[in-house]
Amino acid sequence: MRSETTASDALPGDGLIRVGAILFIVGAVATLVTVAPLFLGTEPFPTAAYLVSMLMGVGFLVAAAGVLRTIAAQRRQARAATRSA
Numbered sequence: 001m002r003s004e005t006t007a008s009d010a011l012p013g014d015g016l017i018r019v020g021a022i023l024f025i026v027g028a029v030a031t032l033v034t035v036a037p038l039f040l041g042t043e044p045f046p047t048a049a050y051l052v053s054m055l056m057g058v059g060f061l062v063a064a065a066g067v068l069r070t071i072a073a074q075r076r077q078a079r080a081a082t083r084s085a
Helices: 014-040 047-053 055-084
Strands: none
Touching: 014 047, 014 055, 047 055
């Protein structure tokens, strides 16, 4: 068995997982940036900065949807393999 994954081996949810991870990281950085003024004693950021921090939750949900989609695809592959055997 090969351990490397190529583009042709990609499962349906892989793209969602990558996008979700990126959104989560952007949201996490935005959360750190919006919390920093509380510790530094400076003016808080505008509401838009707090809205960007919500991407952390959105990214988590997108990645979770990708994981569920990958699980479903793997189950379909396993069922097809057992039927053909």
